[in-house]
Amino acid sequence: MHVYVYDDFLNRGKYQKIINRLEIRLTDLGLNGKIIRLAGIKNIRGVIQNEIKLGAKTVIAVGNNQTVNKIIGAIIDTEIYGDFQKKTLLGVIPIGDDNSIAVSLGIKDMEEACQILLARRLEKIDLGIINQHYFLNQISIQSLDTILKIDDYSLEIGARGELRIINLLSDSSTKIQSNPHDGYLDVYIKTKRNSETHLRAKKIKITNPDNKIIIDGVVEIETPAEVTVKRDQVNLIVGKGRMFE
Amino acid sequence: MFNKANRLEKFKDAETVIGASIKVKGNFQGQGNIIIEGVLEGSLKTDSNIFVGDQAKITANIEASDVIITGEVRGNIKAKNYLAIGDTAKIFGDVQYGEISVERGAIINGQLSSINEDNKHTEKIKTEDKATISSK
Numbered sequence: 001m002h003v004y005v006y007d008d009f010l011n012r013g014k015y016q017k018i019i020n021r022l023e024i025r026l027t028d029l030g031l032n033g034k035i036i037r038l039a040g041i042k043n044i045r046g047v048i049q050n051e052i053k054l055g056a057k058t059v060i061a062v063g064n065n066q067t068v069n070k071i072i073g074a075i076i077d078t079e080i081y082g083d084f085q086k087k088t089l090l091g092v093i094p095i096g097d098d099n100s101i102a103v104s105l106g107i108k109d110m111e112e113a114c115q116i117l118l119a120r121r122l123e124k125i126d127l128g129i130i131n132q133h134y135f136l137n138q139i140s141i142q143s144l145d146t147i148l149k150i151d152d153y154s155l156e157i158g159a160r161g162e163l164r165i166i167n168l169l170s171d172s173s174t175k176i177q178s179n180p181h182d183g184y185l186d187v188y189i190k191t192k193r194n195s196e197t198h199l200r201a202k203k204i205k206i207t208n209p210d211n212k213i214i215i216d217g218v219v220e221i222e223t224p225a226e227v228t229v230k231r232d233q234v235n236l237i238v239g240k241g242r243m244f245e
Numbered sequence: 246m247f248n249k250a251n252r253l254e255k256f257k258d259a260e261t262v263i264g265a266s267i268k269v270k271g272n273f274q275g276q277g278n279i280i281i282e283g284v285l286e287g288s289l290k291t292d293s294n295i296f297v298g299d300q301a302k303i304t305a306n307i308e309a310s311d312v313i314i315t316g317e318v319r320g321n322i323k324a325k326n327y328l329a330i331g332d333t334a335k336i337f338g339d340v341q342y343g344e345i346s347v348e349r350g351a352i353i354n355g356q357l358s359s360i361n362e363d364n365k366h367t368e369k370i371k372t373e374d375k376a377t378i379s380s381k
Contacts, residue, residue, distance in 0.1 A: 143266075153271030153287060161266070195264030195282060199275065 002033025002117075003056040005048065005071055007063030010095060011039040018095055018110060022062070025114045033058075038070070048074040052084050058237070060091035060117065064098040065137065065216040072127065072134045072234060091117050091237040098217050100170035101136050106239030116239045123242070125180045127233035128167040131225050135216045136180075136234070138166040139227065142211040143189050146223075149205040150187075161191030165204060165227055169243050174198070180244050183231035203228050255311070256280050256296045265300050279309075281316075288320075299333045306338075325360065 004026075010019060026032050034051070041047055048071055051059065061067040068090070075084045093113040094102035107113045128135040143163040148155040157163065166186040169178040176198050178186045187204065189197040204227045206213060212220040260277035263269055267283040275291045282298040287305050289295065294311040297303060301316035312324035315331035321338045322328065328342035332350035339355040347353070 151272075151274070153269055153273045155263075156268040156270070157266060158268065159266035189264060189267065191264065191266040193266055195266050197262055197264035197267050197283075199261040199263075 001054075001056055002031060002058045002060060003051045004033055004035045004060045004062050004093075005067065006035060006037045006039075007061075007067040007070070008037070008039035010063060011037070015095060022093065022095075022110055022114070025111065029114055029118050031114065031117055033060075038067075044070060045074040045078075049078060049080050052080050052088055056088055058089045058091055058117070060093055062093045062095060064094065064096050064218070065101045066098065066218045068092055068101050068136060069134055069216055069218070072136070076127065076134055076233070085233070085235070089120070089122065089235045089237055093117075100138075100217055101168070104137060104168045104170040104243050105236060106241035106243070108239075108241075112239065117237060121238050121240070123181075123236050123238045123244075124232040125234050125236050126167055126183060127230045128165070128185060128227065129230060130213065130215060130227045131221060133215050133219060133221065135167065137168050137170050137216045138164050139213050139215050140164045140217075141206065141208055141213045141223070143191055145210060146206065146208040148187065149207075150199075150201045150203070155187075155197075157189060157191070159191035159193050159195070161189065161193075164188045165206075167229060171243075178244065181232065183229060185227065185229050255294060259296070261291075265298075273305075297334075299331070321355075323360075 036047060038044055059071055061071050075081055092102045092105060092107055093110055094107055095110055107116055130139055141163050143157045143161040144159060146157050146163055166178045166188060168180040174188050176186050176188055184200040184202055187199050187201060205224060207224045212222055213225055214220055256278050259280045261275040261279045263281045263283045265282045269285040271287045273285060273287060273289050278294045279291050280296045281301045281303060283301060285303045285305055289305045290308045295307060295309040296313045297316045297318060299315040304319045306320045307318065308323045310326045312322060313329045314334040314336060317335040319337045323341045324343065326343045328345045330347045330351045332348040334351045336353045336355060340357050341360050343360050
């Protein structure tokens with residue numbers, strides 16, 4: 001059974017047409033299923049967990065990065081997670097802005113997402129964890145005055161720029177090739193002095209007195225924060241054009 | 246050997262790059278080839294190769310297979326296979342190498358010794374020790 005989780009922002013009038021088109025397309029392809037609208041639901045975790053318990057074979061996030069992370073956050077580290085890992089696939093239908101996760105998975109738009117759901121090409125992907133939050137793509141922070149503590153050493157960054165910790169690469173602006181199956185995170189720093197830094201790590205502590213960390217381009221959290229990675233945690237339905245092997 | 250293209254050929258897919266705006270403190274043990282363009286204090290080690298850029302300032306002991314130095318190193322260097330010292334290099338410490346090349350203009354303040362010769366020397370001592378023991 002397919003369970004479509006519509007994020008609450010899709011309640012806005014401007015998305016009505018695209019939702020109508022989506023539902024017609026899914027019916028045409030024989031992919032229709034149960035729809036859960038998150039707008040107005042307070043216990044998101046409970047609702048999603050209940051669908052897994054009821055035997056949902058595929059849970060599809062309809063919305064953006066935050067929708068995907070809400071679903072993962074509702075399941076990871078709960079008693080039904082074992083069932084989810086064995087029996088349930090996670091799909092993504094991108095609508096609106098902030099859809100870098102879909103881009104990483106090779107899903108350009110809603111139309112393509114429907115075809116990809118039908119094809120059911122699967123990949124097991126690592127999951128990034130920062131404090132109590134989960135991320136598939138990356139976290140980012142202003143590089144100036146950021147200190148990273150990794151294993152037996154620390155990195156102090158003395159210039160403005162961007163610092164990203166990447167699980168699943170979502171664009172080709174970096175020279176690195178991130179592998180979301182290897183149990184490592186890629187640290188990538190590009191400063192305005194045009195110097196680039198990259199290295200791999202499993203566990204990173206981040207501090208910055210003035211700036212916040214942004215998770216998957218959506219959620220902001222304060223430092224200090226600890227980032228780790230869990231290997232092969234989520235079964236995702238992906239497109240041919242995904243940004244990883 | 247020291248034109249830029251040749252110098253970086255081995256390192257074009259380096260797994261670890263420390264850029265010019267970065268200061269590393271502690272024991273840095275990288276995976277694969279490492280490029281250092283910034284500041285490092287502590288120790289630096291890999292089973293693969295290390296390139297120290299001309300703007301880099303390292304206060305650490307360095308150990309790797311091939312090592313190319315074009316920046317400043319204060320500490321001992323052990324290049325198990327090959328050590329290349331460029332014209333802009335400043336080294337303050339002892340250097341051990343399998344093979345070595347030094348460009349004109351480089352500054353080295355420390356002892357240079359060949360690992361192969363050291364090994365031969367050690368082997369010789371061991372053999373002499375055995376000979377002494379068996380003769381007793």
